[in-house]
Amino acid sequence: MNSGFPVNDAMDIKKKILEKPLQGIFVSLRDPSMAHLASAAGCDFIVVDQEHFAFSPSDLVNFSNACRASGVHLIVRIGEISRSCIQHALECGSSGVLAPMVETKSQAETLADFCLYSPRGKRGFHGLTGASNFGRIPEYPVMANQTVFIGAQIETAEG
Secondary structure (H helix, E strand, C coil): CCCCCCCCCCCCCHHHHHHCCEEEEEEECCCCHHHHHHCCCCCCEEEEECCCCCCCCCHHHHHHHHHHHHEEEEEEEECCCCHHHHHHHHHHHCCEEECCCCCCHHHHHHHHHHHCCCCCEEEEECCCCHHHCCCCCHHHHHHHHHHCEEEEEECCCCC
16 A cells, blocks of 8 residues: 555666666755756756755755655765664655765675665664655555665775
8 A cells, every 4th residue: 555645656766777777967956946857857866965065854855855746766865874864865755875985895784774674674763754654654664675775886996
């Protein structure tokens, strides 16, 4: 039961990646209308860059709502691999996260742990967030584990 909530093709950007090359843009402007512009330009996703620019949790919620309305997936490039950064990025309703400067297997495992719900990971659950349509998607943890995009940027020789 999906409760009729528009979740961008069940939020499954991973399924789309397997079907065809996707197009997207990095966003540094704090204007959620960028999602509508990206959709009009034929983009499949936008990446909100929290590593280099100041986006608040409220900004992420606004971007998430705009992305849902325009049919574009939201990926959040987090500033660091931490539970709180990842939690805020995913609970707003994004399709996933992109972590910069992943250099070790341990960092990649921690990233995955924080993105996935038990029993596959250690992501904390709150049933009344935008990601779960405020509790109206009872199967949200299972669906999220299947569809969340987890990206690791390997930017150095150590990685």
